[in-house]
Amino acid sequence: xxxxxxxxxxxxxxxxxxxxxxxxxxxxxxxxxxxxxxxxxxxxxxxxxxxxxxxxxxxxxxxxxx
Numbered sequence: 001x002x003x004x005x006x007x008x009x010x011x012x013x014x015x016x017x018x019x020x021x022x023x024x025x026x027x028x029x030x031x032x033x034x035x036x037x038x039x040x041x042x043x044x045x046x047x048x049x050x051x052x053x054x055x056x057x058x059x060x061x062x063x064x065x066x
Contacts, residue, residue, distance in 0.1 A: 002049065007062035009044050013054040018044045
């Protein structure tokens with residue numbers, strides 16, 4: 001199970017958030033696809049959930065439970 005609560009990501013020096021308040025729950029056995037326009041935060045969200053977002057490059061707030 002994956003739960004994301006109020007995820008916010010802002011890259012250092014950026015004027016806008018790359019991810020602005022995502023809430024998402026994926027239950028065991030579910031398959032989910034993230035769909036959106038280029039630059040909408042899909043990859044950034046996946047990087048935070050997988051632990052690949054370098055904390056020195058961005059401020060991350062919210063909660064990710066695996």
